Amino acid sequence: MPGERRGDKNRRGGGGGFGGRGGGGGRGSAAGGRGGFGGGGGGRGGRGGGFGAGGGGRGGGGGGRGGGFGHLPHPGGFGPPHGYGPPHGYGAYGEGGGFGAGGFGGGGGFGSFGGFGGGVPNYGGGGGGDFASRGPRRMDDAGKKLRPIEWDHSQLPPIKKNLYREHASITRREQSEILEWLRTTEVTLEGDNIPRPISEFHESGFPQEIIDLLCAHYHRPTTIQSISWPVALSGRDMISIAKTGSGKTLGFILPAIVHTLNQLPRRPNEGPTVLVLLPTRELAVQVEEVAREYCRIMHLEINCCYGGAAKQGQASDLKRGIDICIATPGRILDFLESGTTNMRRCTFLVLDEADRMLDMGFEPQIRKIVGQIRPDRQSLMFSATWPKEVRTLAADFQNNPVHLHVGSLELAANHNIQQHIEIIDEFGKQGRLFQLLDHIMRQRECKTLIFVETKRKADEITRNMRRDGWPALCIHGDKEQKEREWVLAEFKEGKTPILLATDVAARGLDVSDIKYVINYDYPNNSEDYVHRIGRTGRQDKTGTSYTFFTQNNSPKARDLIKVLEEAKQVVPPRLHELAESAFGKEKGKRRWRQTDGEGSTPPINMKKSNDEGFSADNGFPEALW
Numbered sequence: 001m002p003g004e005r006r007g008d009k010n011r012r013g014g015g016g017g018f019g020g021r022g023g024g025g026g027r028g029s030a031a032g033g034r035g036g037f038g039g040g041g042g043g044r045g046g047r048g049g050g051f052g053a054g055g056g057g058r059g060g061g062g063g064g065r066g067g068g069f070g071h072l073p074h075p076g077g078f079g080p081p082h083g084y085g086p087p088h089g090y091g092a093y094g095e096g097g098g099f100g101a102g103g104f105g106g107g108g109g110f111g112s113f114g115g116f117g118g119g120v121p122n123y124g125g126g127g128g129g130d131f132a133s134r135g136p137r138r139m140d141d142a143g144k145k146l147r148p149i150e151w152d153h154s155q156l157p158p159i160k161k162n163l164y165r166e167h168a169s170i171t172r173r174e175q176s177e178i179l180e181w182l183r184t185t186e187v188t189l190e191g192d193n194i195p196r197p198i199s200e201f202h203e204s205g206f207p208q209e210i211i212d213l214l215c216a217h218y219h220r221p222t223t224i225q226s227i228s229w230p231v232a233l234s235g236r237d238m239i240s241i242a243k244t245g246s247g248k249t250l251g252f253i254l255p256a257i258v259h260t261l262n263q264l265p266r267r268p269n270e271g272p273t274v275l276v277l278l279p280t281r282e283l284a285v286q287v288e289e290v291a292r293e294y295c296r297i298m299h300l301e302i303n304c305c306y307g308g309a310a311k312q313g314q315a316s317d318l319k320r321g322i323d324i325c326i327a328t329p330g331r332i333l334d335f336l337e338s339g340t341t342n343m344r345r346c347t348f349l350v351l352d353e354a355d356r357m358l359d360m361g362f363e364p365q366i367r368k369i370v371g372q373i374r375p376d377r378q379s380l381m382f383s384a385t386w387p388k389e390v391r392t393l394a395a396d397f398q399n400n401p402v403h404l405h406v407g408s409l410e411l412a413a414n415h416n417i418q419q420h421i422e423i424i425d426e427f428g429k430q431g432r433l434f435q436l437l438d439h440i441m442r443q444r445e446c447k448t449l450i451f452v453e454t455k456r457k458a459d460e461i462t463r464n465m466r467r468d469g470w471p472a473l474c475i476h477g478d479k480e481q482k483e484r485e486w487v488l489a490e491f492k493e494g495k496t497p498i499l500l501a502t503d504v505a506a507r508g509l510d511v512s513d514i515k516y517v518i519n520y521d522y523p524n525n526s527e528d529y530v531h532r533i534g535r536t537g538r539q540d541k542t543g544t545s546y547t548f549f550t551q552n553n554s555p556k557a558r559d560l561i562k563v564l565e566e567a568k569q570v571v572p573p574r575l576h577e578l579a580e581s582a583f584g585k586e587k588g589k590r591r592w593r594q595t596d597g598e599g600s601t602p603p604i605n606m607k608k609s610n611d612e613g614f615s616a617d618n619g620f621p622e623a624l625w
Contacts, residue, residue, distance in 0.1 A: 145337050148371035149344075159347045160262045161235025161378055167203040170196050185223045191402035195230035204229050206254060207261075209297045214250075222247030224406050229255060232380060237401035239381045239394050243414065243534050246406060248382050249510075252276070252350045253291045257298055259348045259378065260323045271318070271342045272325040275373070276350040277366065279357040281306035281328055281481065282488060286510040287352070288326045300324060305331045308481035315340045329357065329365035336372055343372040351397075354383040355390050360504065363393070370397055385527050411559075413530045413567045416537035417517075420546045421564070423574040429520060429548050430461065436518065436546055437470060437498065445515040447491070449535050450500045453521035458500045461520070465498070474500035503528060512538050519547040526559035549575065554582035 178196055182189065187197075198204055198221060201214045206229075221229070224246045231238050232255035242248055256274040263273055278284045288304040295302045303317035305327040314331070318341040325332065325341075335341050349370070351357065357366060379398050383390050386405075394401065413419065424432060433450070440446050452458045455476040462474040473487045473496045484505075490496040492511050501509070503523065514536045523529050529547070536543025549560070557579035564571050 146333075146368050146372065151374055153376070156374055156376070157264055159376060159378075161259075162233075163205075163235065163258055163262055164195060164230055164233035165205055166195065166230070167198065167205065169200075170198060170203055186407050187223060187227065188405040189227070189402065191236075192400065194402050195234050197226040198230060199226060204254075205233055206258060207298065210254060210257070210294060213294065213297060222251075224248050224404070225251045227404055228252065228380075231402045231404070232256075232378075233258060235378055237379045237398040238404060239383070239398065239401050240404045240406070241383055241386050242404075242406035243384055243531075248352070249287055249290045252352070252380050252382065253287070254294065255380075256324060256348050256350065257291075257294055257300060260300055261298060263347065266321055266323065266345065268321065270321065270345040272322050273345055274324040274348040274350070275332070275343065275346050275369075276324070276326045276352060277329055277332070277357070277369065278326065278352045279328065279360055279362065280504070281308055282484065282505075282509060283353065284326050284328055285485070291324065291326065295324060302326065305335065307331045308484075311335075329362045329369060333365050333369060336369065343369070344374070346373045347377050349373055349377050349379045349397075351379070351381045351393075354381050354393065355385045355387060358387075358389045358393065363389070366393070367396075384531055408566075410566065411526060411530060411563060413563050414534055414537045414543075415567050416541065417533050417543045417545055417567070419533065419564060419567065419569045420544070421549055421560070421572055421575055422546065423572060423578070424548050424550060426550055426552075430464065432548070433461075433518065433520060434465075434468065434470075437465075440516055441470075441497070443515070445513070446497050447494060447511070447514050448498050448516040448518060449506065449509075449511075449514050450498065450518045450520055451506065451523070451532050452500055452502060455502060457521070458502060462500050465500075470498060471496050472498035472500060476502045476505045479505075503532070506532075506535070509535065511535070513541075514538075515543055517543065517545040519545070522547060522549055522553045522556065526556065526563050529560065530563060549578075551578065554578040557582055 173196065181187075181197065181199075200220060201211050201218075204211065204221070206214075224240060224242050225248075228238060228240060228248070228251040232252065240248060240251070253276075256276070260273045266273070276287060278287060284304050284306045288302060291302055300323040301317075301321065302324040303314060303322045303326070305314045305318070305325060307328060307330050311331075311334070315335065318325070318335060332341075336343065351366065357363075379401075381390070381394055381398070381401075422432065437448070440448055450461075452461060455478050458474040458476050462472050465472040473490060475484055475487050479487070487496075487499070488509070491499040494513075500520075517533050517536050519529070519532060523532060533543075533545040533547075536545065549557070557575055561571055561575060561579055
């Protein structure tokens with residue numbers, strides 16, 4: 001079988017009962033051999049873990065560092081050294097061997113990523129399955145025991161908010177010059193007594209250490225930084241609507257640092273001064289990475305709290321005392337409810353990616369957290385879109401905010417991105433994807449992000465791609481935290497240039513040098529489309545997007561055409577046809593809804609057809625639904 005050539009040094013792992021601890025996988029081939037599908041691959045372990053969640057053996061012990069998969073360009077293979085895998089067992093990605101946590105067997109098992117390995121495919125051996133363990137807590141239950149605090153303002157220590165002193169060069173600047181800058185950068189400002197924007201780092205009013213570090217990394221402030229720094233340092237609440245990649249992280253982190261430095265010294269058992277809430281652990285980690293360097297030079301303590309990782313280390317940081325906390329709502333709510341920390345000292349609140357947090361159902365958790373923070377705090381909100389739900393949240397949490405909108409008030413894509421729309425049927429997508437990748441991988445810059453609709457599809461397509469020799473990994477919500485972090489690191493560093501992702505997993509993914517975005521499945525709406533393709537073309541670079549659009553996506557065609565026309569992109573004639581067809585069907589639906597005469601029979605038991613959209617069991621004409 002493939003994977004057994006020169007794999008004679010593989011040893012099988014121990015057995016273990018079905019619910020037992022699970023023997024370890026074999027140590028993997030010392031030489032690595034040429035196992036797996038087409039080249040490289042590293043030796044595989046034995047029969048490792050069983051069905052249990054989190055149970056199975058540890059996969060191959062090293063699996064040799066021989067060549068990767070087929071013609072892949074990285075001789076080290078693609079696997080972490082101990083090879084852990086998702087609970088449904090796809091095997092480690094190369095050198096690690098092994099299937100890790102609760103897979104279908106150790107490295108030699110049945111996973112497609114690792115080839116067939118040296119052992120006999122087997123479903124059992126290990127185990128360690130926690131079938132009877134308590135399931136994850138419902139999101140609605142988080143913070144159930146917390147009650148909003150009744151604040152006695154007379155007992156609260158004062159907050160120093162207005163820390164901004166306008167630079168002399170800004171004061172001398174002509175108003176006409178400022179208005180022209182606002183016009184050319186497509187900035188819209190609303191509010192009272194808004195500070196003037198800055199144009200150079202030395203005009204910001206930051207400590208010199210921060211200015212020096214900024215000058216070492218960047219040439220000048222981004223548009224959003226030019227305005228958000230003076231506004232935030234003035235102590236004002238702010239709402240910022242801007243696309244991802246606009247530099248907003250430093251837009252709130254640096255004012256947060258200056259705010260912290262100007263408050264009373266932190267006392268024992270006090271919580272953080274600054275709380276930054278974000279929707280995903282990946283985004284939380286990325287914001288912490290940006291902030292840590294600036295916190296270090298200013299001697300401030302920072303930590304990152306997110307689910308999917310052990311609580312102990314995060315809790316220890318909070319108990320020891322920190323100044324800035326970067327967190328996802330669920331994890332920080334756990335710590336508040338358990339008494340690990342409190343928000344009584346918090347005077348600076350940031351809600352980043354506010355629209356996505358609401359999309360993901362975090363509004364109840366956000367409200368519970370904010371109920372633990374003093375009402376005279378300073379609050380900043382950042383969002384890519386401005387729907388009704390975000391407006392309601394801003395109205396409830398903020399006081400006389402400055403509203404900052406960077407870019408057109410209409411939904412618009414980055415004009416640095418060349419957009420290609422391909423009308424295709426569902427069955428032709430994978431073949432066309434491989435054609436595109438064959439072209440893309442020949443380019444000098446080829447880092448590619450592929451969006452798919454479901455976790456299952458992400459795994460399936462990645463498995464097929466790796467079998468055919470493509471250097472691809474995938475990320476989604478079912479992946480274990482260590483694997484997610486490893487996959488992101490491989491993609492960021494360019495060791496694996498192709499990443500497949502679902503929308504939620506990719507939200508907040510901050511990789512500046514993505515050159516191509518491929519929408520394998522079209523998203524739910526045009527806002528998500530714009531956000532997806534916005535992963536490329538960042539920091540004034542150019543990028544390219546390819547989007548597969550099927551007949552079933554027809555109801556979204558008109559909105560997509562508006563985005564394309566605004567960005568002066570080519571609109572395929574077939575897309576216009578689909579838009580007209582969908583519009584006609586919608587008019588037919590409205591006509592049927594208005595019909596109330598004898599013999600009007602509504603459609604029953606709608607069922608989907610891959611070829612013809614939808615049909616009804618009673619044959620009611622689709623055009624009249």
